[in-house]
Each structure stands twice: as structure tokens, then as C-alpha cells.
Amino acid sequence: MDDLIAARSQMAMSLGFHIIFACVGMVMPFFMAIAHFIYLRTRNAIYLGLTKAWSKGVAILFATGAVSGTMLSFELGLLWPTFMEHAGPIFGMPFSLEGTAFFIEAIALGFFLYGWGRLRPWFHWFTGLVVGLSGLASGILVVAANAWMNSPAGFDYVDGQYLNVDPIAAMFNDAWFSQALHMTLAAFVATGFAVAGIHALMILKRKNVTFHTTAFRISALCACIAALLQPISGDISAKDVAERQPAKLAAMEAHFETEARAPFIIGGIPDEQEGRVKHALKIPGVLSFLAHGDVNQPVTGLNDIPRENWPPVAITHYAFQVMVGLGMLMALLSLIYLFALARRRAWLDRRWLLRLFVIATPMGYIAVEAGWIVTEVGRQPWIIYGIMRTADAVTPMPGIVYSFFLFTAVFVSLAAIVVFLLYRQMAMVGRLYDVTDPAYRGNSKSS
Incomplete structure (x- = not known):
């Protein structure tokens, strides 16, 4: 394994772990705040117990997310010093603002966890809401920095120099x-x-059952609404990628020949040597429509792009297929669940519907990982799209492979600890918040 592959593998492994923690940090505080809000309005002890149970999970994953995020910041300087030397002054603003959001999130989480019985009820709820808002802001700011790598803006690149830097324009880039x-x-x-x-x-x-049914209905409703909105954002992203990164779009669809009425490809095995996709289902005109809103508009193929600027086609294509396929399955399950809520409420207690949600448990995170593979691998060979190649940004320090193994061991250990803590927390939930038990303690020290 050479240093470039080792450095890329280390970043891929680190981001693969951290993105899970980031997603939880962006969303779970909102679930916690919803349950807390309903409790304050209804004084139903189930929602109080649910709020406290979810808050403990938020605390565990906040701590692990902080560790993995800190490690990632060190890795950027360790593995990609040339990139950070030039890019840091340009897109540093979202990172600095993300640090501010992180500190606000930490302070608000401290207030929420230790505020039971000490703060006024609605102010206590507000601190939990701030945890969610600041976590969401952190995620958006980090994505803005990544978007800059896909759509560099806020500077002039003249004779190898980065001039006329505008951090605001860099942060609010086209992507x-x-x-x-x-x-x-x-x-x-x-x-x-x-x-x-x-x-x-x-x-x-x-x-x-009562406790878990309450938790299920809050999380399922939020997930289903988001799953039905996701195809709209996917369409916006596809049109944006078609305009700015035609090579990435072509790799996503393994689209080799520039043509009008370009087909949308489902499945298939890309053959880069022959320039075709084997065993694929092709729907004529759909790719042109998704990319340009016009079935007759041509879509640029890989054969019209210099070979040295091609992303790895097979990996990008397979990851895109996984992301879209799982997204469609979750959208279908969302339609079934929302239909049950509106017209067939008897279905809500059926075991077949619950089994479908159990099967779907890992689908969202698998789709997220696949989506980041599309974003990052599809940008290659560029670390700053069209400006700096990844091979030119890697550290000249030898022995990166040992760093890769060390960081892998740390992240695997961290993941094992998180699984253990969450498993123990789930076991404790059944004992502490069993509403059928006369000794139920969910009402203790209520806000």
C-alpha cells in the first residue's frame, strides 16, 4: 500500500465512522426535544421517561462524535499539508464557525442533562432544542466546507497562486x-x-411495549417525512452535479457516450476498457431529464473527458446504485406507514409492518455511507475540483500506512465502546422506564 492509498484509506475510514456520529448528533436532540415538548404539554410520564432515555444516548454519541471529529481535524493537517496550506485560509471560516457551534452544543447539552428540577420547565426544554439546532448547524457548516472542495469559489487562481480570497463567497459556494x-x-x-x-x-x-411504541411513532414519523422529501433534494443535487461536475455524473451512471435522451441505468457492471455497461436496465431519456429537465438534452459521457480526469467508475457507480436503491425502498416504506396513519390505523399494530422497520434499521446509514463514497470518490482525481489533484496534496512523510493501522484500531475500539454503552443503555431503559411497573421512576425529579 503506497502512501497516497494509505492516506485516502485513512480518511475514508475516519469519515465512515464519524459521519454516523454526526448524523446522530444532528437528529437525536430533535427527537429528544419533541418528546420533552409533548411531556410539558400533556404531563404524560411516558414522554418524560423517553426524553431522559434519549438524552443519555445523545450524551454518549456526543462524546464519541467529539473524539472522532477532533481526530479528523488532526488528520487533515497530518495527511494533506499542501491542501491545508492553500485551502485553509480560504475555507477556514465554516470550520471556525463549526467550532463555535460545537461549544454552544456542549454548553446547552450540559444545561439540559443537569437541569432536571433545577431550571424552569420551558427554559429547560429550550436548552435541549439548542442542542439540536447547534448540532444541525455544525453538520451544515462542515458540509459547506466539503462543498467548497467540489465547487471551489471565493478566490482567484493565477499562476499557481490563490489571490483575492473571499471567505464568505467560499463558504456559500454553488454546491x-x-x-x-x-x-x-x-x-x-x-x-x-x-x-x-x-x-x-x-x-x-x-x-x-407502551414505552417503545411511543418512541417508535415519533422516530418513524420524522424518518418517513424526510424519506419522501429526499428524492426532491436528490433531483436538485443531480442537476447541480450535471452542471459543475460532468465527470462525476457520468461515473455515477457509468455513462460513456455523450448523447441526447441519455438513459438512466439501473444495475449493471461497468467495463471501462470497452466503454459500456453490461447487464444493465436502461430507461431512455430519464438521465437527460434528471440532469437538465429536458429528455432531449445531451449528457456528457466519460469518453469526452480526458482519461486522467476520470473518477473510479465502478466504485462510484455501485455506491450510487446502493444509495438510490435503498432510498427508494425507504420511501416506499414511508408511503405505507403514512397511508396506515391516515387510512388503515389497524396496520400500525401489525407485526409485518414492525418487521419492515426492523429490516430497514441499517438501510439509512448504508445509504449515507454510499452517498459519501459518491461525493468523495466521484470527485477524484481532484482534492480541490479542477485546481489541485489529490496526489499533489498528500504528505511527503513516509510510513503513512502505520498511521492508517493505528487510526483504524482507535476507531474500531471507539465503535466497540459505543455499541457496548448503547446496548447497556437499551437494557437499562426497560428497567428504568417500564410504565407497567409500580416503581416506575420516569416521574422522578420532573421539570
């Missing part, structure tokens, strides 16, 4: 809105289906 919208909805979909699936499993096991 930030579409990426931020897509990532935010993806976080709600992934976390919502994961939480709903876990609670659905507890219902199927007949463990504390």
Missing part, C-alpha cells in the same frame, strides 16, 4: 445548498429509521 439539504435530510432518514427499527424490535419482543 453548499444542495449538499447541505441532501445531507440534512439523509441524517433524519438514517437516524429516524435506525431508532424506529430498534424500538420496533423491542415491541416485537414484547418488552415495555
Whole structure:
């Protein structure tokens, strides 16, 4: 493994772990705030217990997300010093603002966790809401920095020099809105289906059914609404990528020949040597419509792009297929659930519906990981699109492969600790918040 592959593998592994923690940090505080709000309005002890249970999970994942995010910031300087030397002064603003949002989130979380019985009820609820808003802001700001790498702006590149830097223009680049919208909805979909699936499993096991049913309905409703909005953001993203990064779009669809009425490809095995896709289902005109809003508009193929500027086609194509396929399955499940809420409420207690949510538990996070593969691998060979190649940004320091193994061990250990803590927390939920138990403690020290 050479240093470039080791450095890219280390960043891929680190981002693969951190993006899960980031999604949870963006979404779970809102679930917590919804449950707390309903409790304050109804004084139903189930919602109080649910708020406290979810707040403990938020605390665990906030701590692990802080660790993984800090490690990522060190990795940027360790692995990509040339990139940080030139890019840091340009797109540093969203990172600095993200740090501010992180500190606000930490302070608000401290107020919320230790505010039971000490703060006024509605101010206490507001501190929980601030945790969610600041976590959401952190995620959007980091995505804005990544969007700048896909759509560099806010500077003039003249004779290898980065001149006339405008940090505001860099942060609000052409890609930030579409990426931020897509990532935010993806976080709600992934976390919502994961939480709903876990609670659905507890219902199927007949463990504390009332508590888990309440939790399931909050998380499932949020997940389903986001899943039905996600295709809209996907369409916005596709049109944006078609305009700015035609090579990425071509790799996503394994589209080799420039043509009007370009087909949308489902499945298939790309053959880069022959310039075609084998065993694929092609729907004529759909790719042209998705990319340009016109079925007769040509879509640029890979064969009209210099070979040295091609992304890895197979990886990008397979990841895109996984993302879209799982997104459609979750959207279909969302339609079934919302139809049940509106017209067939008897379905809500059926085991087949709960089993579908259990099956969907990992789908959102798999789709998120696949989407980031599309974003990052599809940008290659550029680290700053059209400006700086990834190979030119890697550190000259030898032995990066050892750093890769070390960081992998740290992240795997961190993930194991998180799984253990969350498993223990789920076991404690059944004991502490069992509303059928006369000793139920959910009402203790209420706000």
C-alpha cells in the first residue's frame, strides 16, 4: 500500500465512522426535544421517561462524535499539508464557525442533562432544542466546507497562486445548498429509521411495549417525512452535479457516450476498457431529464473527458446504485406507514409492518455511507475540483500506512465502546422506564 492509498484509506475510514456520529448528533436532540415538548404539554410520564432515555444516548454519541471529529481535524493537517496550506485560509471560516457551534452544543447539552428540577420547565426544554439546532448547524457548516472542495469559489487562481480570497463567497459556494439539504435530510432518514427499527424490535419482543411504541411513532414519523422529501433534494443535487461536475455524473451512471435522451441505468457492471455497461436496465431519456429537465438534452459521457480526469467508475457507480436503491425502498416504506396513519390505523399494530422497520434499521446509514463514497470518490482525481489533484496534496512523510493501522484500531475500539454503552443503555431503559411497573421512576425529579 503506497502512501497516497494509505492516506485516502485513512480518511475514508475516519469519515465512515464519524459521519454516523454526526448524523446522530444532528437528529437525536430533535427527537429528544419533541418528546420533552409533548411531556410539558400533556404531563404524560411516558414522554418524560423517553426524553431522559434519549438524552443519555445523545450524551454518549456526543462524546464519541467529539473524539472522532477532533481526530479528523488532526488528520487533515497530518495527511494533506499542501491542501491545508492553500485551502485553509480560504475555507477556514465554516470550520471556525463549526467550532463555535460545537461549544454552544456542549454548553446547552450540559444545561439540559443537569437541569432536571433545577431550571424552569420551558427554559429547560429550550436548552435541549439548542442542542439540536447547534448540532444541525455544525453538520451544515462542515458540509459547506466539503462543498467548497467540489465547487471551489471565493478566490482567484493565477499562476499557481490563490489571490483575492473571499471567505464568505467560499463558504456559500454553488454546491453548499444542495449538499447541505441532501445531507440534512439523509441524517433524519438514517437516524429516524435506525431508532424506529430498534424500538420496533423491542415491541416485537414484547418488552415495555407502551414505552417503545411511543418512541417508535415519533422516530418513524420524522424518518418517513424526510424519506419522501429526499428524492426532491436528490433531483436538485443531480442537476447541480450535471452542471459543475460532468465527470462525476457520468461515473455515477457509468455513462460513456455523450448523447441526447441519455438513459438512466439501473444495475449493471461497468467495463471501462470497452466503454459500456453490461447487464444493465436502461430507461431512455430519464438521465437527460434528471440532469437538465429536458429528455432531449445531451449528457456528457466519460469518453469526452480526458482519461486522467476520470473518477473510479465502478466504485462510484455501485455506491450510487446502493444509495438510490435503498432510498427508494425507504420511501416506499414511508408511503405505507403514512397511508396506515391516515387510512388503515389497524396496520400500525401489525407485526409485518414492525418487521419492515426492523429490516430497514441499517438501510439509512448504508445509504449515507454510499452517498459519501459518491461525493468523495466521484470527485477524484481532484482534492480541490479542477485546481489541485489529490496526489499533489498528500504528505511527503513516509510510513503513512502505520498511521492508517493505528487510526483504524482507535476507531474500531471507539465503535466497540459505543455499541457496548448503547446496548447497556437499551437494557437499562426497560428497567428504568417500564410504565407497567409500580416503581416506575420516569416521574422522578420532573421539570
